Amino acid sequence: QSALTQPPSASRSPGESVTISCTGTSSDVGAYNYVSWYQQHPGKAPKLIIYDVTKRPSGVPDRFSGSKSGNTASLTVSGLQAEDEADYYCSSYTGTNTYVLFGGGTKLTVL
Amino acid sequence: QVHVQESGPGLVYPSETLSLTCTVSGDSILNYYWSWIRQPPGRGLEWLGYRYYNGNTHSNPSLKSRLTMSIDMSKNQFSLKLTSVTAADTAVYFCATVTWGSFSNWGQGTLVTVSS
Numbered sequence: 001q002s003a004l005t006q007p008p009s010a011s012r013s014p015g016e017s018v019t020i021s022c023t024g025t026s027s028d029v030g031a032y033n034y035v036s037w038y039q040q041h042p043g044k045a046p047k048l049i050i051y052d053v054t055k056r057p058s059g060v061p062d063r064f065s066g067s068k069s070g071n072t073a074s075l076t077v078s079g080l081q082a083e084d085e086a087d088y089y090c091s092s093y094t095g096t097n098t099y100v101l102f103g104g105g106t107k108l109t110v111l
Numbered sequence: 112q113v114h115v116q117e118s119g120p121g122l123v124y125p126s127e128t129l130s131l132t133c134t135v136s137g138d139s140i141l142n143y144y145w146s147w148i149r150q151p152p153g154r155g156l157e158w159l160g161y162r163y164y165n166g167n168t169h170s171n172p173s174l175k176s177r178l179t180m181s182i183d184m185s186k187n188q189f190s191l192k193l194t195s196v197t198a199a200d201t202a203v204y205f206c207a208t209v210t211w212g213s214f215s216n217w218g219q220g221t222l223v224t225v226s227s
Contacts, residue, residue, distance in 0.1 A: 003155070036213040038156075045205055045217040046156065057215065089156055093212030097172045100212035102156040 004029065004090055004103035011109040017078040020106045022090030023071060028101055030071035034093035037066055037075045040105075041086045050075060077108070085110040113138040115218035117206055123225050129196050133189040133206035133218060140164060140182060143216070145189040146209040147180065149202035150220070157202075161209050162189065196225045 005023040012018045022029065022037075029035055035053045038046035048057055050066035053073060063084075065076045073092070077084055090103040119131035133145065144167075147159040160170035162180040170178045179192040189206055203222050207214040 032212075034211045034213065038214070045220050046214070047217070048213065048215045051213040051215075052211075091156075091158075091212060091214075097169075098158075099161070099169055099171070100158045102158065105155045 002101075004092060004101050006088075006090060006103035006106045008104070009107045009109065011111055012080050013111050014080050014082060016080050017076060018080060018108065019074050019076045020088055020090075020108070022073040022075070022092075022103045024073075024092050024101065025071055027096070028071075028092040028094045029068065029073050032093050032095060033068070035066065035068055035073040036091045037064075037073075038089045038091070039084075039086045040089065046089060080110050082110050084108060113143070113208065113216045115206055115208075115216055117204060117218040117221040119204075119221055119223065121222060121224060123196055123200075123223060124227055125197055125225055126195055129191070129193040129200060129223055129225070131191045131204055131206075131221060131223070133191075135187045135189065140184060140187045140189060143208040144210065145180075145182065146207055146214060147178075147191050148205045148207060148214060149200075150205070151199075151202045159191070159193075159204075198225050201225045 037050035040046040053068045054066045088106045114136045123129045141164045146161040162168040177194045203220040205220045208216040
């Protein structure tokens with residue numbers, strides 16, 4: 001199984017919204033509602049911001065939201081702030097030997 | 112709130128065994144499934160494997176039989192051993208709790224360089 005597909009980069013201005021896609025297959029993203037999103041600042045560990053497609057862990061602002069349609073999941077960040085500038089990774093449970101696949105990551109720049 | 116800290120040697124010689132430990136505090140290691148994830152410099156994330164205290168374990172097939180994971184309940188520690196390392200195993204190694212493929216409670220990571 002190949003990694004999930006994410007756009008390598010995205011850029012927006014503060015206050016705007018951005019949606020980052022994560023495309024898999026009917027064997028992973030399309031098969032299970034176990035898609036997660038992670039935010040990673042340089043030199044830091046990834047931080048879980050969305051799990052089970054749409055759920056936010058405690059403490060994650062509601063500016064972050066997740067959705068899924070078919071084999072593609074999406075992360076939307078609204079009201080962009082400077083601190084949202086980071087790398088974002090998606091992942092999906094696969095239910096197979098590979099267990100979980102990650103996307104290649106999207107570098108979000110807040111101009 | 113569970114806290115996680117990885118530790119181990121920063122340099123490993125090619126063909127040798129990489130050994131890392133994840134020390135858990137703030138909660139019992141028995142309450143979670145544990146996973147190792149790595150990130151080569153400048154690249155994306157790769158799941159290595161998970162283990163539960165009862166022995167339930169699963170490794171990424173790409174690592175074949177090189178990976179061994181264990182849990183020491185007396186020390187609240189989760190460990191990794193990766194044999195026959197090459198330069199391709201150079202990465203930041205993270206441990207984290209895992210539920211249905213979702214990783215939370217990450218450690219800060221530890222950089223391991225494979226080089227002679």
